[in-house]
Amino acid sequence: MNTQINLQEVENARQEWLQSRRLGVGGSDVAAILGLSKYKSPYQLWLDKTSRSDLEDSTSEPAYWGNMLEDVVAKEYAKRNRVKVQRVNATIRNPEHEWMIANIDRAIINPDISGNVRIKDGKLTTDRILECKTANQYLAKLWGDEQSEQVPDYYLTQVQWYMGITGASMCGLGVLIGGQKFRSYQVQFDPELFEMLTDECSTFWHENVQADVPPVPTTFDDVLHRWSHHNPDQALTADDELAEIIAEYKDLNSTIKDADKELDALKLKICSRMEDAEMIIAEDKRLATFKYQERNTLDSKALKSAHPDIYEQFLKTSSTRVLRVA
Numbered sequence: 001m002n003t004q005i006n007l008q009e010v011e012n013a014r015q016e017w018l019q020s021r022r023l024g025v026g027g028s029d030v031a032a033i034l035g036l037s038k039y040k041s042p043y044q045l046w047l048d049k050t051s052r053s054d055l056e057d058s059t060s061e062p063a064y065w066g067n068m069l070e071d072v073v074a075k076e077y078a079k080r081n082r083v084k085v086q087r088v089n090a091t092i093r094n095p096e097h098e099w100m101i102a103n104i105d106r107a108i109i110n111p112d113i114s115g116n117v118r119i120k121d122g123k124l125t126t127d128r129i130l131e132c133k134t135a136n137q138y139l140a141k142l143w144g145d146e147q148s149e150q151v152p153d154y155y156l157t158q159v160q161w162y163m164g165i166t167g168a169s170m171c172g173l174g175v176l177i178g179g180q181k182f183r184s185y186q187v188q189f190d191p192e193l194f195e196m197l198t199d200e201c202s203t204f205w206h207e208n209v210q211a212d213v214p215p216v217p218t219t220f221d222d223v224l225h226r227w228s229h230h231n232p233d234q235a236l237t238a239d240d241e242l243a244e245i246i247a248e249y250k251d252l253n254s255t256i257k258d259a260d261k262e263l264d265a266l267k268l269k270i271c272s273r274m275e276d277a278e279m280i281i282a283e284d285k286r287l288a289t290f291k292y293q294e295r296n297t298l299d300s301k302a303l304k305s306a307h308p309d310i311y312e313q314f315l316k317t318s319s320t321r322v323l324r325v326a
Contacts, residue, residue, distance in 0.1 A: 031154035077174030095122035137178030
């Protein structure tokens with residue numbers, strides 16, 4: 001029973017933390033606002049900040065293991081860099097602009113400061129912080145040399161945001177790549193970059209979130225969400241710019257179709273030469289494979305014919321808007 005209560009308390013605390021993130025712009029939001037995030041567009045972030053989307057905590061495998069390994073990464077960073085780190089269980093807000101918030105992973109304790117790191121007048125009583133990351137091995141090329149400042153842009157904007165809010169002059173990053181390679185990075189605070197980030201995030205917070213005005217869509221999914229249905233009685237008269245865009249779309253689409261035909265022709269030549277061989281090699285290097293494989297699929301027509309009631313029971317209707325250019 002106590003375990004169940006504790007788990008519920010943890011979940012409640014997690015939901016409260018997620019809700020509090022809607023009350024300002026955090027470090028992980030900055031990349032989305034700048035269009036640098038591969039996970040969320042500015043429009044999707046706006047939906048979240050204006051409570052138009054469900055509260056969602058990321059439960060993907062990478063996010064799960066990132067959370068599980070955070071303490072491991074923190075300890076390894078401390079060990080390799082010969083520093084002491086401390087967890088900071090608090091949301092730090094800029095005292096002048098409360099919408100500017102930071103939830104850092106760890107603080108690095110300054111050797112000349114006795115006692116634990118505290119928050120004083122909206123700033124940390126240390127000038128160094130730490131962020132703990134895990135990364136896919138295929139993204140290793142995005143990370144530069146050990147102990148450098150060469151980190152992915154979406155992490156760079158995050159740590160600059162944290163440093164600007166907490167008053168830190170340096171942020172360490174510990175990253176475990178592919179579960180096997182550990183690297184340390186040291187990023188110095190850049191006041192000019194932070195000023196630029198503040199301007200962009202302020203515009204988003206005040207002109208989009210506070211004014212309840214959606215930002216311009218930057219992905220096709222944004223468009224489909226914002227204008228999911230059409231008005232059959234409405235037609236848009238094309239101006240010169242839109243007519244040129246449509247013409248460019250048609251030309252590119254035609255080029256893609258021609259390229260697909262060429263690709264199919266090359267595929268035919270390769271597979272015809274392979275016959276029943278499994279692979280093509282050159283100088284002990286594998287160039288291509290042509291393997292037999294099986295997969296199970298549902299025969300919907302047969303199911304509908306044999307069991308129409310069951311078919312109707314599990315029939316799911318989906319809808320979307322489709323662009324067709326004449």
